[in-house]
Amino acid sequence: MSNVGLLYVGAVLFLNGNMLLGKIDGKSAGIFNLFVGTLQVFTPIYLIVTANGDTNTILSASGLFLFGFTYLYVGITNLTNIRNIGIGYYSLWVAILAIGFAGINYFHFHDIPFTIIWLMWSFLWTLFYLNMAKGKDIETYIGWVAIMQSWVTATIPAFLSLTGIWQEINTAVIVIVQIGFFLFFIVLYFILRRKKEQ
Numbered sequence: 151m152s153n154v155g156l157l158y159v160g161a162v163l164f165l166n167g168n169m170l171l172g173k174i175d176g177k178s179a180g181i182f183n184l185f186v187g188t189l190q191v192f193t194p195i196y197l198i199v200t201a202n203g204d205t206n207t208i209l210s211a212s213g214l215f216l217f218g219f220t221y222l223y224v225g226i227t228n229l230t231n232i233r234n235i236g237i238g239y240y241s242l243w244v245a246i247l248a249i250g251f252a253g254i255n256y257f258h259f260h261d262i263p264f265t266i267i268w269l270m271w272s273f274l275w276t277l278f279y280l281n282m283a284k285g286k287d288i289e290t291y292i293g294w295v296a297i298m299q300s301w302v303t304a305t306i307p308a309f310l311s312l313t314g315i316w317q318e319i320n321t322a323v324i325v326i327v328q329i330g331f332f333l334f335f336i337v338l339y340f341i342l343r344r345k346k347e348q
Contacts, residue, residue, distance in 0.1 A: 153311040155190055156304050157312070159217055161186065162182060162186040162300075163296045165182050166179055166183070166224065167292075170293030171290060179224075183224045184221070187222035187223075187225055188218075191214075191219065193211075193218075194212065194213075198211050198212075216248065234282045237278065239279065239283045241275040241276070245279060248275060249268070251268045252268035252272065253265075262321055263307070266325060266329070267303045270303050270328070270332065273335070274295060274299055290342055295338070
């Protein structure tokens, strides 16, 4: 994924997280979802058309569509007030594919940080599936996970990559931070559930 595109994935996750927490209305967030969704659809089309058959470029670009169609779907759903159950089942499909992209990053590109990032995204899409398709009352939890992931999986890696710093950071440090966030997501779930039960 291009670093510019990844930066805006961070922005839309941040807005969507705040929307789930009730701080931003759905229509307002929906407009920005359309902006980023359009970017994440036309960018991979351009990359694939100009790839000259380079399978690695095509493979990398194909992952962008997962984000692009998610954000377009969310944007249109929010602006038209239609039921979001379709997004839920689409999110399940994307969550499964994200595990595949994690495997590709690990075995093919040998990129451990982005292996973990793809697993985090798979986790987030799974939460969307549970909330929208299965009706689980976890919107507050998803909101906080989306906000934290907006920074740790997108905004910070993209910004550091654009400045050239990401490549200089020890991989072990990145992995420890990312695993720490995974563990925090588990703890956060139980904190919020306990708070809800009180």
